[in-house]
Amino acid sequence: MDPVVNAALSSWNPGGAASFVLLFSALLYLRGWLRGRRLVHAARDGQRLAAFLGGLMLVFLATESPLDAFDNFSLAAHMAQHLLLMMFAPPLILLARPTVPLLRGLPRTFVKEGLGPFLTWPLLRGVFRILTAPPFAWAAFAISTIFWHLPAFYELALGSRFWHGVQHASFFWTGVLFWWPVIQPGAGKSSWAAWIKIPYLLFADIVNTALSAFFVFSGRLLYPSYASAHLGSLSPQDDQTIAGLIMWVPGSLVYLLPAFVLAMRLLVSGRAQVRAMEPVVRVRNAPQIFRVRTLARWRPALQVCMLLLAVVVIVDGFFGPQVTPLNLAGVLPWIHWRALSILALLVVGNLFCMSCPFVFVRDLGRKVLPARLRWPRRLRNKWLATGVLAAYLIGYEVFGFWDRPWLTAWIAAGYFAAAVVVDGFFRGASFCKYVCPIGQFQFVSSLGSPREVKVKRASVCRSCQTYDCIRGNEQQRGCELYLFQPKKAGNLDCTFCLDCVKACPHDNVAILPVLPAKTIVEDPYRSSIGRLSKRSDFAALALVFVFGAFANAAGMIGPVMVFEQWLRMLLLVLAVVAVPAILFFSLPKRFVFALVPLGVAMWAAHLLYHFATGWNAPWTILSQRFLGAHQAATAMIPDWLTGAQILLLDAGLLVTLYVGWRVARKLTIPWAALAVALYTAGIWILFQPMQMRGMVH
């Protein structure tokens, strides 16, 4: 292939904000579409899905393909891009009747409580009716088309990224408005007569034809930028003529074909029309997208994978080069595992505990060890685990775990030994529940998780006599963390081991969607825990988690590292004096949990930084070892990172403010002030140059 053509065709730019929005929209529609199909099966729903995905694909082509890469060089490429955004993508998207599937794709409570009042707000409905009324929609579309093709404004868009974005956004959204009255994707009948659509489309074609004829026949270059930046032997004037023809021919067809189809429809008999419009509906059984029991069966495989990775980390930590960027023990646990496990928590649930390799080895150890003792009563709380977590977080900074591969290897090996010893002698999952600092970290984080292992129907549990979910049965052990499913609320202490799912003879336990942080607001009685408002140990754990997030990130930035000794002292004073004082004598313990979403967000934003800048470090290490390459992983900060980090903190602050408001009511302001202060501290930390980990910089 000609190298120029090859270079042109390889000029794709996926992965930007537009790609993310398109992917998110596609997933949302697909989710709503699947949910809808469980209830009814309409004759055209397959076509609608195809239309929606096709429309999104056209937007993707317009914004991320070589068309976008060449729009500064060729008016013809730019015109093709505009055509896709205005005339092809919007009607396809609207043909998919997207409103209901998109709403169905969102969490039900959010739609009902969050969007519901707006969707039924008469003012908003009135504004929407005006926007989608044929005269307004037509005028908006025509004005947008003419306005942005005036040389002054077109040049403005060519010279500024911001205005270029505004231009494309207005083309797309006025396109949606224009096609709305033609397709009528919403519920209910339009108050406008059906024949109105025909002159509506024909007049739009007249505007389009006039504009494209001007491009073709004007005889002068309308946009001087294309004179200074153009490609190849095609003159800017010829390029403009081609652009005009693209706008004229395919553009006109887009208006004339639907006008013709509508005219034919109006001419056919009413009976046939009614038959064509009648949806073919039949009730379907709910299809299972994936079975939780299948996932439970795959747990050992996940654990073996994690075990192999742990072995690799330990071996490399002990015997590999003791240089962090060159050792898997300096990279995999601190960059990849931490970031991926918290991101998994925010998207799915506690996947790390589900695939925990320590529990896998512990189970093997139990084949030899007795595991008959009961965990000491005095230690049946979170104080020990909180202390271990605090020690781990302090040790991480003081001893630089991340920068000493051999120490990381010792920690991992020690972890296996501790899990085997504790659970080899004590019953249940004492190690997970009362000792494991990673587990506690995951438990607290999972308060903000969107999924939970819970019962499907409470009525089934009320009639249950065997309680297999906690007692177990001959084939399957029950919950080792003593969580009785009917009384379980939230994700605290749940390792997602799915033993209860396998044990339940009624198939009544599953991983179900929940509102993140809901159980913090309600403070229900929790099986094996009680109410959080009465548990100082859990409050202490949450405090360590939240303030640990900020302290851990702050420990990697220059201004804090300068005053490290003093800050360590301050942290120590806080840990020893202030925290117990707050927990025992001061404010209600529940309020502490309101800060957890902000803590989760800070951990996620911080760990995302290390992951985004060092995700390729293992491949570099492996290529050095096996291919003899001589370059260490180099840090590159992607452009999207800071924005994504701020958005994570925004989300954390908003959930914290909401939970604090629900919990505190009249005392909201002091708690909101504390949350905003933490958010501000988090933003300040994120804007400081942060120490790179596991790479050369």
Added chain:
Amino acid sequence: MIFRLVLGALLTSVLVWADGGTIVFRQRSGPYSVTLFASPDPLRVGIGDLSVLVERASDGAPVLDAGVAIELDGEAVKATHGNATNKLLYQARVELPEAGVRPVAVRMNGAAVRGELSVLPAQTPIVRYWPYFAVVPIAVILFEMNRRLKRRRAGQRLN
């Protein structure tokens, strides 16, 4: 302000950038025609993207195998197709340490063109990322509106 917020909302939905940036200059040097693009627009202190289009002056065909280097303040940076979205361009990321008008040169295959880059002072993070910070107050306002609408609906039901 409301206009900017609406624009921000629109942009988060369909956000597209021109590739290469805006044209700094287009000059001819020997057998080549060279166009230098800069991004972001305007250039500010920090990291900037400079892209170069090299064409044969005779027929305007893009030259893809020129060894292109961008010289800024006397320091040369190699520009390659690797990082460019538009693979016909040679792109380099350069550090712009100070504001002001800075001399820039593009060298390739023995030919060179010269011009100037105008660099503005850096924006504060708050200004640079304002749409991201606007999320929180907008969400709080929407939440308050949501509550008021619910209260009004409940009141209408009672009446």
